Amino acid sequence: MDLPFLTALSPEDLRAQGIGAPWTFGVADRVRFGELDVLGHVNNTVYLRWFENLRIRYFETYGADASSRPKIVLRNVGLDFAAEVKLGDDYILTGRTVELRKTSFTMHYAVFVRGQQTTTGHAVIVCLTPDNLKMPIPDEWRAKFIEMDGAVQA
């Protein structure tokens, strides 16, 4: 794989790797030794780390100026494991927002290894002020979630 790691990938980048619609955002990375467990595969806890890494790049890329950028907190998360991932595997993570509410939204995630989808996931994410009060999704994000990801209002 010849992609820059942990850098926002465009829809065109994803298509070139055999990853089709509806995915429009992704990052590439490589499995590290410390992510394996005794069974020799990537441990289940590591996938939440990976989606955390994706989210940071996703929110950066989708904008929102510093004053309106909320603290992002997970309310709920789920993972489905379809195939194991091994040491030295390069992978692409994809993520998109599928549903919008006033102060929270739902994202879908997937892991691709050599063009094959392995683990998928989802998260319900809440926007908080620095004082931990719920705050509305920033307008820039809302616009991008709809335009880029096809997110729908719940």
Added chain:
Amino acid sequence: MDLPFLTALSPEDLRAQGIGAPWTFGVADRVRFGELDVLGHVNNTVYLRWFENLRIRYFETYGADASSRPKIVLRNVGLDFAAEVKLGDDYILTGRTVELRKTSFTMHYAVFVRGQQTTTGHAVIVCLTPDNLKMPIPDEWRAKFIEMDGAVQA
């Protein structure tokens, strides 16, 4: 909290800590510095580690002789976060099997801090042979899941 850490707790131990039915199995532990993230609370990925620690003690305690003990693999996992957990918090993890199929079963989990339930979770777990073929749930486990946890056949 005056409980031994990472040791199987009985229903009586749990009741004494204010943790009621249907929970019949738990382990106690304490938050560590390395489990916190920049936001100062236990990171979301850490809960999967905790439930992994619980499962190891759970399967040991529920028996199954070495020859019939399967390799345990997660098919699916989910977490609901209701309140954050902080450095130095002592916590009790609870786990029980709620549904049985031929080669897989569903567990429920919860985290309690000072008697209050914070994060809950579930997992669908598959039993595999050393060659990664599906194998039936061991009879000793099946009997315990029904007797101790009130698991039902799907």
Added chain:
Amino acid sequence: MDLPFLTALSPEDLRAQGIGAPWTFGVADRVRFGELDVLGHVNNTVYLRWFENLRIRYFETYGADASSRPKIVLRNVGLDFAAEVKLGDDYILTGRTVELRKTSFTMHYAVFVRGQQTTTGHAVIVCLTPDNLKMPIPDEWRAKFIEMDGAVQA
């Protein structure tokens, strides 16, 4: 092993476990699944986590009121691995301060499994103000380091 985990152990507790002078402070804990690597033993990075856990309890136990308690930063750390540690092993960590300077000090560490010393380590630790300026070792700590650990002025 029948000791409370992550709780300050006294010199008497340590002696009862076969751990002699000069060790006067320790904590007990148990190896977890996620601390193993593919080689089936505790990964080298985990020992730094363990000594971090020990330090937090050590500084708490040795006192210093909140206003004089510095931010603790590592300047230097080293580990010597003499034997591997495995899943389910209970272990005792020991730590002591051996040398005092104005704003920094040197600690020694060891890991004991079933009374046998496995990994040893050391760290040079600097005391900082909230603004990251060097500050003197708190008087309460200095007194304890000398009285309890036999630390010497450099």
Added chain:
Amino acid sequence: MDLPFLTALSPEDLRAQGIGAPWTFGVADRVRFGELDVLGHVNNTVYLRWFENLRIRYFETYGADASSRPKIVLRNVGLDFAAEVKLGDDYILTGRTVELRKTSFTMHYAVFVRGQQTTTGHAVIVCLTPDNLKMPIPDEWRAKFIEMDGAVQA
């Protein structure tokens, strides 16, 4: 920084990043959210993970056919922290073998952020057979350690 992550960098790649002799091997990577601790900087334990990642690529790149490739075990490791590293920092890790013995060797490591060296380290590494007996350093490695890194016989 415009370098492929976790890929072997040549001496020329390093020079172009302002990293001079004696470094001849490196890999680039980016700090991740989960590598930070509550203090907002990369936690001390993470550097051992980074040097582990570097070593895997280093030993792959320096060759040795599968039949003569030993199990690599750390005997000793040390880290010196000169400056903290933060979220989103891109960094280059460098590593070289400085001293050869019959069955073990000593490596030096460094972390560079924006051309500035931050943390340095070293490790004493032992070559073992699958049965955990000491075995000689593979000839291909020995030749590369001398030719590329200027390693000297102890």
